[in-house]
Amino acid sequence: MRALLSVEGLRRDYQGRCVLRIDGFHLEEGKVTALVGPNGAGKSTFLRLLSLLEAPSEGEIVFWDGSRLSSLGRRERRRISQQIAMIFQDPLLFRRSVAENLAYGLRVRRMSRTERRARVEEMLRRLGLEGLAARDARTLSGGEAQKVALGRAMILRPRLLLLDEPLSNLDLPSRRELLGLISSLVREEEVTALFVSHDYHEVLEIADRLAVLIDGELLQEGEPGEVFARPASEKVAAFLGSENLLEGVVERRTEEVAFIRVGESGLTAVCDFPVGSRVKVLVHPEEVVLVPRGEEAGSARNRLPARVLEVRDAGNLVRVRLDCGFPLVAYVTRASREDMGISPGSRFTVAVKATALHVMPFTRRAAGMGLSEGGVE
């Protein structure tokens, strides 16, 4: 892995209040990194610092050529910032034609008119907006306008593309279309991208890496699958919408596994916490298997009697709320519901593998979800 850009001890204060504190972060070259977090977590602040639009209160950014933010002269700063392009939540198009909007950054870079025209024409074609070159950019629909904003950034062939929630004001079809376009342009041009969003669903499709920023702190960074399977903390788990986040105490343990008392029952899990530790246990709903009573429940270490409390449609799947000494949620297919006769009051055995459980340290305040108010975004 090669880092396009690294951050060391970065900190940004506003009016004496620290809104961002990132000890270390590497942006992998040629990859799309999704930076997710609730509103007010400091995501946009982070982007503004990386794009050199704002200066940090403390800390260092090391760029691809080894130059460091703290020792950049005016001219080098300009050279670096001209290789970074950013698009915002709103398209922020200029009051001129679509073609002129696309050409804006090229003109700033004093590119010749012939080359400018060629690049604009190529970009219009790639965006599928060939007929709209002369249109006043402010008369475009939301989706078209955001496409132009994307094209205006990508036409510069930047090393780094920063995307600040570019999809959040669009309807679902436009969102899908733009996401596809972002994905293809970024991959074809081999651009490193940092995609900020408060909604992780929308970026998972194109993200190679996932970083979670909550309360101004970078809590976890890794492969999206890994982050989902093993959130570093309860805050991360709660933000990622993890269901079945259970509170428990390690009651006894062997070398490999621990028995964790949860409610009136308990779970066996693979973890290192000593006896007596208060912990949070994450049971991924897709790992919960329902087995008719009396039938063999496979090799799963956790086999608990359960009663169905509620059954609800959830898109293509069915969400089943269970009581097995503690509340638990499972998802099953519609066919399974019919076959197994899953309905409120029916009884089953719940099977979960010890290795499928993820155990985290207990923290008193659940999940920085209440920080959106008054935060600086």
Add this chain to the structure above:
Amino acid sequence: MGEIWRGFVEACRLIARFDPYVVKITLFTLYVCSLATVAGMVTGIPLGTWLALHRFRGRRFLVTLVNAGMGLPPVVVGLFVYLLLKRRGPLGFLNWLYTPKAIVLAEVVLAMPLIAGITMAALQNADPRLRLQARSLGAGELGSALTLLRENRLSLLAAVIAGFGGVISEVGAAMMVGGNLLLNGEPYTRTLTTATVLEVSQGDSVRAIALGVILLGITLVLVWVMTLIQQGGWLARQVRGVLAPLSGRRGEAAR
């Protein structure tokens, strides 16, 4: 009522036969006001932009000055410029008093705060993210400020209209520092407004009305032309067509 009508008819006659006296005064008025407006733009737009986009110690004081300047009574400006330019004043050595230059100077003092104030208000109201967007696309401090100005060109034109309207309609300052003079029987520092005042004081209401009608006509036509440019349409397209090659944008604009 009859007097007003006679004044109107006289105005039409003066215009129709290109009365040399009226033509001279009219051209002189246009010359002085255009020069003052251009000078007001050259100083006022950068000042307004700077005040809108930068935070620094003493900014509030300057903003107050500009805002106060927008409501300056022309007579006070005239008095101030007179005191500067009079023989023993700080700028007396220039020998500008009672010359067209003195009128231009006074009118710049009137137009500049109007243009600066409206520019400042427009840019402060503009979306600050636009400038951020321009900078994120590689524009520097100056380039992004120019982009923001271009985005707000309608307001800038309003500022120019206000500045021009302010100077073409005022009489106090022009009278005080220009003196409303004839030189060898020809108008020298006589503008349409000062000439109108003179005609009234001499009891020639008809001629005064005629001059007033011409002044009103000029103001209306010029403001109408600027409004057409501002609000788009055929004239705006023609103006853009003329300006496009100058700014090298035809490549993108024409298609």
